[in-house]
């Protein structure tokens with residue numbers, strides 16, 4: 001099978017500061033202040049055309065950071081993301097401007113992706129219809145609910161028809177009818193051999209839709225494989241994790257960040 005995305009040894013380092021004074025001092029003397037924190041630590045995986053890959057992991061495990069790096073929204077600190085050929089990638093949740101109306105956001109996002117005025121004219125009514133925003137399309141996006149924003153983001157992304165679509169939590173908001181419609185659209189994408197990355201906390205949606213799962217844990221790959229192989233392990237992990245005390249969770253986090261395996265939960 002043809003590869004569509006190759007992610008090799010991705011690192012993402014942030015600096016954590018103890019207050020704003022330290023942040024300022026770091027500008028003057030970068031080596032002396034702040035603590036290095038790795039949101040992603042040596043993450044590798046490959047996607048083939050037609051794959052639907054789910055990113056799972058507890059809060060703060062690096063799912064959004066990784067999807068933003070693949071979408072080119074956030075720069076990596078190290079490693080490589082190789083995307084096959086002339087591939088267009090779009091992340092549903094990226095770049096809606098609150099001060100602009102829904103309609104202006106459609107135009108802006110299309111222009112940024114290199115569409116001509118004529119192409120936008122043709123796309124716009126399709127996007128508006130899919131979004132079900134009706135007259136709200138001419139209201140500023142900052143007045144939208146999170147469900148409305150995700151409907152707009154999803155409507156733009158799927159109608160632009162990218163080769164790689166990154167869906168970050170977009171389907172967990174919005175109503176059932178809209179998420180059913182979106183799932184249908186995603187099935188169409190899959191049939192066309194496009195690659196999708198799906199970031200969600202919904203185990204049900206992941207099982208229903210993904211072929212493969214990348215399980216991240218505090219910036220590291222815990223597992224990557226077929227959904228039926230990885231999901232039961234993740235569910236077993238979650239069951240144990242939920243029973244842990246706050247202190248035990250902190251210890252688990254510390255150990256995971258250092259790359260130590262805790263047999264208790266694996």
Ligand SMILES: Nc1ncnc2c1ncn2[C@@H]1O[C@H](COP(=O)(O)OP(=O)(O)OP(=O)(O)O)[C@@H](O)[C@H]1O
Nearest residue numbers: 014015038039057058059060061062063064065066
């Ligand atoms: N700009 C930033 N500066 C410092 N730390 C950051 C920044 N962005 C993300 N992080 C940290 O990186 C880690 C990974 O965050 P990320 O949002 O990718 O996780 P996630 O798995 O998507 O979490 P969630 O499920 O809660 O959405 C977190 O500890 C987060 O606090």
